[in-house]
Structures are given as C-alpha cells and as structure tokens.
Amino acid sequence: MDPRQAARALAEQGWDGVEWRITDQREAPEPGFWAGNRSTWPFTGLEERLDEIERVTRDAGLAFSGLGGYQRCDDHDGVERMLAATARLGAERVRVTMLPLGTAASGEGEPSGRSYPDLFDETREHVRWLADRAAAHGVLALIELHPRTVVSSASAAVRLLEDVDPAHVGVIHDSGNLVSEGGEDTLAGFQMLGSHLAHVHLKNARWRVVGEEGEGALAGTKRWAPGPVPLREGQCDLLDLVRSLRRVGYDGWLTVEDFSTDEPLAARTAGNLAYLRAVLAAADAEG
Template sequence: MKPALFSKILDDRSLESAIDLTGELGYDGIEIQASEPHLPPDTSHERAERIRNRLDEVGLSVPCLATYTGYYDQLTDSEAEAELETLEQYAALAEILDCELVRHKPGGPPLRDATDDDFERAAGYVRRAADVAAEYGRTIGIEIHAGRLVETADSTMELLDLIDRQNVGVIHDAGNMCIVDAEYGRASIERLADALVHVHVKDLQRVDDPTLPDAFETETNRGEESFQFRPLGEGDVDHLPLFTALVEAGYDGYLTDECSVTPDGEDGDIDVARRELEALERTIERARSAAD
C-alpha cells in the first residue's frame, strides 16, 4: 500500500509547489484537487503536459483526479448534461496526467430518504459518465460518502449493479462511513471485493459543540450531529482493522490522506502533511504486522 496526499491540504500553494512538497515529504502519490487553484476543468492540455513532466521529475503518481462533478439529484437535465461535458474535460486531462481514476459523484439524497427512482436516475447518468471516461481509457471512481446514495458498502454495490459498467469502481472512505455508523472495516472490504479501486483516509470525531475549530454539522439517522476533523489517529475512526483487511486482501494501491485540520502558521500545511504521513506509515506497518 502506498501513501498519497490530497493536494487540497496544500491548496494555498500552486499545484507545482504542492507536487514538489509532496515528493520532498516522502509520499508516493498526489491526488489532485480538480478545481481552483490546482486543476480547473479549462486547464489547457499544454499545462497538463507540463504538470505530467513535473510529476515525473519528482517521482510521483496521480492515483485519482478528485473532481466535483456529478451530484445529479441537485440538477436539472440540462445541468446534468453540462456536468457530463465537464467530466469529459477532466477525462482528457486524466489521460495526459497518466491518472487512471476520475472521481465522480452520483449525489443523493441520503440513503434513509432514497427511492428506487433516485438510484435509477443516478445510475443512468453515471453509466453515461462511464461511457465518456471509457473513450479516454479512464475509470470512474464513486466515493462512499455520508448524506448520499452511497453511504454504505451495500448501497454502493447496489448502485454499481444498476450502472453495469466495467470501468466504474469504489473509493472507500472510512471517515465518511463513520459519520453514518456504517461498517468500514473487514466486512466492507469483503463486500466491495474487486470493485474497490482506491482508498481515502481521514479522521474525525463526534462532538457536542459545533463551534469548535474544524467542526461541522450534518444530518444523520440520529438527527442533527456535530463532528470535528482530527489528525489521523486522534479521532473516532480506527483505521487499523481496515488497513489489516486491505493487506490480507492483497490491496497494493494508494491510500490518499485527506486531513481537513486547519494548519497553524505560515508552513502549517507542511506540518500537517508531514504528521499525517508519519501516522499513515505507522498504521500501515502495524497492519502488516497484524496480518502476518
């Protein structure tokens, strides 16, 4: 398993600077935030080629292009068509960047409110997105996410079955699953099986005070709840059983750290990225030992 950094952690810097720093810190990959300031959809192919060259010089791969395309429950049909056009721009950029996976979001509503029609509409559009991505040899990655149709491993697999495309896979996210009390350890890895194409890593915890730093509120099955982003290993998300299951399953892909803790000071973002890598590597080693 290889550690990667989400470039959003360094989003006060240019993408080129973020690439350099990520390599210097010792990560194996960088997941690029597909929006300003790092990679908006109108990024020229010439700039994408320069970015690819920079990645090669630093020795980094791009395991996933983290686009914010999709969210079909919130869109009219004409707006959804526009999202597919934007996705095609990103698929072309992903090809230049030698990035296999393009994140695409089917949207909601939350699973507790979802109907068969919601699943069918989302599946229809993601099926078309997959066909667009296939023209560029890319794979669509659906991230398991709270407040969406894909809150759990089961609901995500239900949607994948409806989409029925070989180039659609699942991005596991234990932090998002923890929010909705979904199982995110061994059973989730067994359920996803070969559909698992990538893993996101972040830590958070339930709190009583939504005004705490890095806290947010969201509706869950328990009602309105507050959560606070935390450094890896300091929240409620126990990644060790997950990583152990990944080792045992033979997963050799990337683990992208998505820490959302606000950095402190001028170079606080670098401190966050360094600390997260250390915690990530410790947990990977513990998982390997546990799996032996």
C-alpha cells in the same frame, strides 16, 4: 502552497504521489480546503493546463494517484472532459461525484426535494453511461462513498454498481466520510465491494456536541455534528482498516485527505506519512 510548491514539499517528505483537486472554486481572503485552495487546478481551461499539471507532477518525481474531480455524474459534458484529461495525463483514475440527497443542498442550489428511490434510479442510468465512456477513454471512473449523496455506504455502492464492470467504474472507500454517514463494519464493507474496491481515501473524524436546544421536557437535548480531526485521533481505527485491506488483498493507493488544522501544513503532511508508515508496519508485523 501552490501546486509546484506542494509537489516539491510532498516529494521531499517521501510521498509517492499526489491526487490533484480540479474544480472551479470560490475566492477567499484566506486559503481554505474548499475555497481559495492554492493547490487546486481550475476546471475552466483545464485542457490548456494539462502540460503544466504533468510537468509539475513529474518534475517532482511524483506519480498520479488519480484526479480529484468534482464533475457530477449528470454533467455529461464535464465528465467527458475529466475522463479525457485523465487519459491524457496518464493518471488512470478520476473521481466523478454522485447526485446529492433530496434534502441536501448542491453547490449554490437549494435541495431538490426528490425521493431517494427516484435519485438512485437516475444515478444508476448516469453510471451506466459513465462506464461506457470510461471504457472508451481507457480510464477508471471512481465513485466515492460520501455523506449526503445517494452512495454513502458500501451497501449502496454495491446496489448502484450491479452489472457494471469494475474495470471501468470503481469505488473510493473513505474512512472519514463513513464516520459521518454510511458506516458499516470495515471488513464487511470491503468484502461487499469486492472487485469494485478501487481506491482508498484516508482521513479521520469524530462526533462532538455542538449545542443544546429544546424547552420544557426537551430542554438539554444535545445537538451533535461530525468534524475533522488528525488521523490518529478520530473514531476510525486506521490499523483495523489496513488489516482489513490486507485481508481482502487490496494493494492500491492510500490517499490522505486530512482536513484537520491542528498542526501547520508541512508538519501535518510529514506527520501523516510517518504515522501511516507505522500503521502499515504494524499491520505487516502481524502477518
């Protein structure tokens, strides 16, 4: 679906808002989540598209849950543009990505090989700059708990955001990401984040055996990897997650990022909405 088709479909199904993905992506012969995604707005020339983004969103009767930015915290020029675009659209909040681990590839580049303490200290300086710029634009910058970055867990986010005003920089809790890396007790994680808990992404995942390796005494050693699954099938208990959100008083957005492909897209989004409504109703019934 292109953005207009996607916005119309989501509105007809009963969703409240949309969180547009904004990035320059690779072309692909078939549309995918990260390449050839037809609902992605390009970062190049973004300012010339803001009127269209606003029109497509508002004409469908949808709100902005935020903007799914991909500009990294050390790209100050790019981050500044995303903050300004967020303010112009009235989208209120925008994701800014963090530095990858020294063992993790970044885009088309090779792993940096840098140590975690070094990367963490640099990221902390970028986040302080980010807080000042977000305040200047009157928007909230969001840091996502994400595997293979310096901020994969609530604990790491708490360390990173020491002395940073939660009015300017908040945290995206992401259930599916935490299946891969950074998993902590759900309620404890929310309690640790406190007022920095600003946004919630919902997806699900589970670990699978993806092969075997080894010879001799090591033969049969299993290799495991996480992968996306439908919301109700993964290792994250979404009912427990919503219960925990209720306990800490969270009343913000729940934004779905379902990277499973078991069902056709329209059936998947409609089914996710029905499932989440059932989860919320079950949590509410418990008081």
